[in-house]
Amino acid sequence: MIFKKIKNSFKYAWTGFRFFTKERNIKIHLLVALLVVVLGLVFDISSLEWVSLTISIMIVISLEIINTAIENIFDLFHPGKDGRIMIIKDLAAAAVFVSAIGAIIVGLFIFLPLILQRLQ
Numbered sequence: 697m698i699f700k701k702i703k704n705s706f707k708y709a710w711t712g713f714r715f716f717t718k719e720r721n722i723k724i725h726l727l728v729a730l731l732v733v734v735l736g737l738v739f740d741i742s743s744l745e746w747v748s749l750t751i752s753i754m755i756v757i758s759l760e761i762i763n764t765a766i767e768n769i770f771d772l773f774h775p776g777k778d779g780r781i782m783i784i785k786d787l788a789a790a791a792v793f794v795s796a797i798g799a800i801i802v803g804l805f806i807f808l809p810l811i812l813q814r815l816q
Contacts, residue, residue: 716761721792725760729753732803739810749806752799759795763788 716722732749741749766788770781 712761716764719760719764721760721764722757725753725757725796729757735807739807741806741810745806748802752795752802756792756795756799759792763792 717726732753736746736749767785770785774781
């Protein structure tokens with residue numbers, strides 16, 4: 697019984713992720729994440745740097761999933777324009793934006809010195 701519930705939980709999560717991967721913004725996030733992974737392999741970064749990048753990528757993607765869920769909830773229950781709902785949607789988008797800026801900063805701390813070193 698418990699295994700069926702666990703199996704269903706994974707199934708529902710996978711269904712949600714498949715739905716999410718059809719969204720425009722996640723394609724951008726996944727492309728950037730792939731680029732970061734390739735750069736990490738090229739520059740042979742340390743384990744701690746991999747952990748930092750992985751956490752940064754997962755935070756951005758997780759917040760984008762939450763943002764998409766919030767947008768879908770409001771579009772379902774209140775499809776018209778409402779200033780309060782727009783503020784909520786904008787706040788959720790801002791959370792993604794802030795996390796993406798943080799991820800860029802982490803990436804710069806890791807890759808900028810390595811790139812500059814290679815250029816010398």
